[in-house]
Structure formats: structure tokens, C-alpha cells
Amino acid sequence: MARVTGILGKKVGMTQLFDSKGDVRPATVLQAGPCVVTQHKLATRDGYEAAQLGLVEFVKEKNLSKPMRGHFAKNNLPPVKFLREVGLEIDPDQEANGAVKVGDRVLVDIFEGEKFVDIVGVSKGRGFAGVVKRHHFAGGPKSHGSMFQITGSIGSSAFPSRVFKGMRMSGHMGDARVTVRNLRILGVDKEENLLVIEGSVPGPNGGYLIISKSKKPPRERRGFAGSATVDPLKAAKRAAKKG
Amino acid sequence: MRNQVIEKLLAKTRRTDLPSFDSGDTVRVQVKIREGEKERLQAFEGVVIACSKGAQASFTVRKISFGQGVERIFPLNCKVIDKVDVLRSSKVRRAKLYYLRGLKGRAARLRDAE
Numbered sequence: 256m257a258r259v260t261g262i263l264g265k266k267v268g269m270t271q272l273f274d275s276k277g278d279v280r281p282a283t284v285l286q287a288g289p290c291v292v293t294q295h296k297l298a299t300r301d302g303y304e305a306a307q308l309g310l311v312e313f314v315k316e317k318n319l320s321k322p323m324r325g326h327f328a329k330n331n332l333p334p335v336k337f338l339r340e341v342g343l344e345i346d347p348d349q350e351a352n353g354a355v356k357v358g359d360r361v362l363v364d365i366f367e368g369e370k371f372v373d374i375v376g377v378s379k380g381r382g383f384a385g386v387v388k389r390h391h392f393a394g395g396p397k398s399h400g401s402m403f404q405i406t407g408s409i410g411s412s413a414f415p416s417r418v419f420k421g422m423r424m425s426g427h428m429g430d431a432r433v434t435v436r437n438l439r440i441l442g443v444d445k446e447e448n449l450l451v452i453e454g455s456v457p458g459p460n461g462g463y464l465i466i467s468k469s470k471k472p473p474r475e476r477r478g479f480a481g482s483a484t485v486d487p488l489k490a491a492k493r494a495a496k497k498g
Numbered sequence: 499m500r501n502q503v504i505e506k507l508l509a510k511t512r513r514t515d516l517p518s519f520d521s522g523d524t525v526r527v528q529v530k531i532r533e534g535e536k537e538r539l540q541a542f543e544g545v546v547i548a549c550s551k552g553a554q555a556s557f558t559v560r561k562i563s564f565g566q567g568v569e570r571i572f573p574l575n576c577k578v579i580d581k582v583d584v585l586r587s588s589k590v591r592r593a594k595l596y597y598l599r600g601l602k603g604r605a606a607r608l609r610d611a612e
Contacts, residue, residue, distance in 0.1 A: 267504060
């Protein structure tokens with residue numbers, strides 16, 4: 256059976272929660288879904304397998320472009336503003352196709368039993384930022400007639416007679432696609448379609464996000480945590496010693 | 499920041515078993531302390547010099563320990579607090595009693611509430 260590995264959502268805001276030890280943890284509340292499958296991308300037709308999801312929220316149809324309206328009308332779908340593709344998990348035991356259908360609802364319950372998620376968002380735009388803010392330069396002395404936050408030298412003179420590519424300078428900062436991996440799930444609220452995760456998420460409150468099951472989870476989820484880790488070579492030696 | 503979705507979420511974890519108290523009250527806070535497997539209670543007794551309200555409410559308790567001022571900030575909804583006893587209430591004219599930090603001994607006394 257093919258299952259959707261992610262969902263679309265919005266950042267609601269940050270707060271604090273207490274963990275089982277009683278320590279305060281920073282938490283971000285996300286509105287995850289409800290989503291609807293708007294298109295099924297097929298390996299035979301599109302070259303890859305994916306599901307195109309739409310985040311269901313109220314949108315006036317006149318505010319969508321005509322091609323988008325046509326895209327929704329083809330399958331009798333509600334108009335949505337935010338469309339993105341997410342990957343599919345394919346279980347080889349079952350038939351791969353047919354499980355994901357256009358018009359299927361995707362809810363936050365896909366994260367039940369999961370410990371970590373990856374989140375893609377668009378970071379807050381900082382405009383034209385200087386080097387201290389953008390690249391964490393130290394800045395200059397604050398007195399003796401110096402300027403505070405300037406770049407300083409950007410290279411030598413006769414050699415190389417040019418500025419190296421990738422030289423860190425001031426420029427546009429933020430408003431870029433950012434992926435944050437392995438954010439721990441603190442809670443799933445199926446009634447309100449909420450997902451609570453530990454730590455922060457790129458973008459402003461109300462910003463759109465792609466939330467997916469962790470692609471490279473830390474070791475504990477992959478199933479060899481702590482004492483369970485066995486080095487076969489060492490285990491063999493230990494067994495030989497005992498015998 | 500007030501957000502209805504977050505307020506609703508936090509309402510589930512809000513504690514209702516603590517008594518109401520405000521700045522100027524002298525309180526004894528019983529704090530749970532874990533030592534290995536065992537758990538015991540430790541009291542922290544002092545004057546509440548600040549209270550914040552809302553979903554993430556907290557309060558600051560100040561006491562003088564061996565001549566040294568000690569302040570501890572407790573989140574109101576945290577599980578570490580076993581219970582809070584209000585020992586006495588004082589008449590104060592402001593919400594934050596930070597001026598007590600600069601005072602010592604007799605000058606740092608508060609007048610009892612009627």
C-alpha cells in the first residue's frame with residue numbers, strides 16, 4: 256500500500272510545554288492539514304512517484320488563476336491556495352497503485368507513532384543585511400574613529416587581482432526555503448488537526464510548511480539505540496574468550 | 499502573545515489546585531526533588547515579588563538565606579511544585595516588588611494586609 260509520507264501545514268506559534276521530567280521545553284504548535292490529494296504523480300507518466308497535496312482552507316475561487324481552477328474542476332476538488340508534492344511510502348507486499356486516490360483526505364494521524372519530523376518552510380526575510388548579521392562577522396572596535404560593522408578587506412591586490420567567488424559580503428538575507436530535520440514530536444491532536452513539535456520552525460506565524468516523516472532520523476528511531484548496538488566483530492571475540 | 503489555538507491547547511495542562519496569591523504574599527512552595535529513584539519535598543519560603551499571568555504564568559519568590567538574597571522563579575503550571583501555602587499577605591502598592599532587592603533587614607519589611 257502506498258501511503259503519503261507528509262502533510263502541509265501552517266505555523267501557529269511557539270509556547271512552552273513541560274516534559275515528563277518536569278523540565279520546560281520550547282514547543283511550536285503547527286496546524287497540520289486537513290489536506291486533500293489533488294494529483295497522483297506516476298513513475299510511468301511523470302517519471303517519479305509522488306502525491307500532490309492541497310491544504311484545505313477557505314479561498315475564494317475568483318482569487319485563483321484560471322489554470323488552477325481547471326486543475327481543481329477536473330476532479331471536483333475544493334479550491335485551495337497552497338499546493339505541494341510529498342513523497343510516498345510504498346509497501347512492496349501490496350499493490351503499489353490504487354492506494355493513493357485523488358480526493359483522498361490526509362490528516363495529522365499519519366504522524367501517530369512517529370517520533371521525528373522534517374519541516375520545510377520559508378524563513379523570515381531580513382532584507383539587505385550587513386555582514387555582522389548575515390555572516391556573523393565580529394565587527395570592529397566601537398571607538399577611535401572606526402566604523403562599527405564593516406566588512407574590512409575582501410582580498411589582496413596584484414594577486415589575485417579579483418575577488419574570490421563565494422566571498423561573504425552584505426546582501427539579501429532570509430526569505431529562502433529552509434529545511435529543518437529531526438524535530439521531535441511532542442503531541443498530535445487529531446480533533447484540532449494540531450501537531451506540537453519541540454524547537455523552532457522556519458518562517459513567521461501563519462507561514463506555510465511542508466511537514467514530512469523524518470528522512471534520516473537519529474539512531475534511536477532506526478532501531479539500534481544504546482545498549483542494543485552490537486559490533487559483530489567484538490561480540491565474536493567476546494564469545495571466543497568465554498568459550 | 500495571545501493565540502486562541504495555543505491557549506486552548508495549554509488549558510489542558512493548566513493547574514487549578516494551587517491557591518491564588520499575589521505580589522507581597524509570603525508563601526511556602528513545596529518543591530519535588532528527585533534523588534535517584536526517591537522523591538522528596540523541599541520547601542522554599544519567601545515573599546512573592548512578581549507574578550505573571552496568562553497561559554505561561556510564573557511567579558518569583560525572594561528570601562534571605564544566610565544573609566544572602568535568593569530568588570527563584572517558578573512556572574505556575576509546572577509539575578515540580580507539589581503545593582503552595584500562603585502564610586501571610588501584605589499590603590503593597592505595586593505589582594513588582596523589585597525595590598526589595600535594594601533593602602535589608604527592617605527596611606525590607608512589608609505591612610500586613612487588613
